[in-house]
Amino acid sequence: MRGTPAGMASPHPLGGQLPAVYADDDFAQRFVEGLDVVLAPLFNVLDCLESYFTPALAPEDFVDWLTTWVGTELDGTEPLATRRRAVATAVSLHRVRGTLRGLSEAVQLAFGVRPEIIESGGATWSARPLGAFPGSPHPGLRVTLRVPDPAAVDPHRLHAVVAAARPAHLPFAAEVTHLPTPEGT
Numbered sequence: 001m002r003g004t005p006a007g008m009a010s011p012h013p014l015g016g017q018l019p020a021v022y023a024d025d026d027f028a029q030r031f032v033e034g035l036d037v038v039l040a041p042l043f044n045v046l047d048c049l050e051s052y053f054t055p056a057l058a059p060e061d062f063v064d065w066l067t068t069w070v071g072t073e074l075d076g077t078e079p080l081a082t083r084r085r086a087v088a089t090a091v092s093l094h095r096v097r098g099t100l101r102g103l104s105e106a107v108q109l110a111f112g113v114r115p116e117i118i119e120s121g122g123a124t125w126s127a128r129p130l131g132a133f134p135g136s137p138h139p140g141l142r143v144t145l146r147v148p149d150p151a152a153v154d155p156h157r158l159h160a161v162v163a164a165a166r167p168a169h170l171p172f173a174a175e176v177t178h179l180p181t182p183e184g185t
Helices: 026-047 060-069 080-088 090-095 100-111 155-165
Strands: 116-119 141-147 172-178
Touching: 060 080, 080 090, 080 100, 090 100, 100 116, 100 141, 100 155, 141 155, 155 172
Parallel strands: 141 172
Antiparallel strands: 116 141
16 A cells, blocks of 8 residues: 655645745744645645556556456456556457457456357348248357466356356356367477
8 A cells, every 4th residue: 555655745835825924933834844744645646646547557556446446357366467457448348248259358358368159149141031040049158268277277267257248148157178288299
């Protein structure tokens, strides 16, 4: 957590803004110097307020607060770079939430690996009425995350990310499996 740095000077000292009658009053000047110490960090934050809302520049604890503010699906254990990227891309991810692309990007953001996604739906067209329906008659979604070390990935975390980013009406299954090694290696 941040604190008050020692020796921070106020950009607007109150002593010089007092009426002339207090300009030579030692007690009044010392009194408002104490207030300057309290107000200096506030002025500093207000002068740099834009930086607090820029994910690449914000202090770490403020980034954590921003992740809750923009509705990211993080649990707080991710590296700082991932949390910053999640805040920066939150709007674009919310825009595609519930789509195949949105689900894929959410899982990749959380785990750094693009998942394999199999869905039951489909779209097609036909010149004749009553053509065959695409996809499977049973709705479903399967998300497979292939990683070198499945034990290093929390399957409950994958389940939570998929549950938050999937189309709301689809039942789903999420699994973490071992990345197949290329043959001959």
